[in-house]
Amino acid sequence: MVAPVAPSSTATDAGQLVASGRRVFAVEAQALEAVGARLGDAFVEACQRLLACTGRVVCTGMGKSGHIAHKIAATLASTGTPAFFVHPGEAGHGDLGMITDADVVLALSYSGTSEEVLMLLPALRRQGNTVIAMTGYPQSALGREADLHLDVSVPAEACPLHLAPTSSTTASLAMGDALAVALLEARGFTADDFARSHPAGSLGRRLLLRxxxxxxxxxxxxxxxxxxxxxxxxxxxxxxxxxxxxxxxxxxxxxxxxxxxxxxxxxxxxxxxxxxxxxxxxxxxxxxxxxxxxxxxxxxxxxxxxxxxxxxxxxxxxxxxxxxxxxxxxxxxx
The missing domain is CATH 3.10.580.10 (CBS-domain)
Structure with missing residues (x-):
């Protein structure tokens, strides 16, 4: 077990802690601005492919990207676009059978080199699935092999070591939200529609109860x-x-x-x-x-x-x- 690093006296200073937190917000806000400014033809085509999908949207990703893909699938499903998450590692051991030829695959990997995700591409190609990649590197293996690429590259991670995914995962999550909301509005999805998929929650009760x-x-x-x-x-x-x-x-x-x-x-x-x-x-x-x-x-x-x-x-x-x-x-x- 790796021993925890003892905090320095300066790191535990209240003012320093607040300054660190604010810096993260500033760095991630700049990242979101940069990604939002790049939205264009690829985003439009991705929305059109998802709207035309007669199956479901299958979201996949490994590690932190997998957590974001799971959240995107949940957001899509609750806003009128049927979607679910498939773990790429499990997909290679049988769960690939959950994906039909009518589905669109949304694959997340910031580096675009995740082996578990890349391993799925040949099978998805043979089946005829549309693959939409979300990476920070358009020229990566996943970026090149996908039918469409959504660029979520960020100027910098908020992690001062430039190691932990921070700004990049925030940008990917925001891109997923942007897709979900654009599709919601294009479908004319209403509050009543939302309530029908949330009957157990307080929001559902407020929207459904007469x-x-x-x-x-x-x-x-x-x-x-x-x-x-x-x-x-x-x-x-x-x-x-x-x-x-x-x-x-x-x-x-x-x-x-x-x-x-x-x-x-x-x-x-x-x-x-x-x-x-x-x-x-x-x-x-x-x-x-x-x-x-x-x-x-x-x-x-x-x-x-x-x-x-x-x-x-x-x-x-x-x-x-x-x-x-x-x-x-x-x-x-x-």
């Missing part, structure tokens, strides 16, 4: 008529446990809402709630939401207007449901 999935409806909907007393409204609120009740007029349309806040305001005004009519203390023209809207829109509406509940109405203005902030919290929308 008002109908969380609202209280039917017998669970707190509702009284416009001729009800405050006492009757309080009993309805107590039974349904939402801290509010919708109030409907004789035509069945929403006339108002009565909440815990309305009760407090009525008491502050000295109103005898045992005798008062609901029409005298309810909030008229309350905020409402349509059943077809997203649950995230309800959360936004509550936050913007600083309210804790909403009545859900249909196209004719009749109350069909209700929900409060606790329903959204339980659904993990907020």
């Amino acid at each position: 008002i109908t999935d969380v609202m209280h409806h039917g017998d669970a909907l707190p509702l009284v008529g416009l001729d009800a007393s405050v006492a009757e409204a309080l009993m309805e609120m107590s039974r349904k446990r939402l801290g509010m009740t919708a109030v409907a007029g004789s035509d069945g349309r929403l006339a108002g809402i009565f909440t815990d806040g309305d009760l407090r305001r009525a008491l502050d005004r000295g109103i005898d709630v045992r005798q008062a009519a609901i029409a005298d203390v309810m909030t008229r023209n309350p905020r409402t939401i349509d059943a077809g809207q997203m649950a995230a829109e309800a959360a936004h509406l509550m936050e913007r207007h600083q309210i804790n509940g909403l009545v859900v109405v249909d196209a004719t203005g009749r109350p069909v449901g209700a929900l409060n902030i606790h329903d959204l919290l339980r659904a993990r929308v907020v």
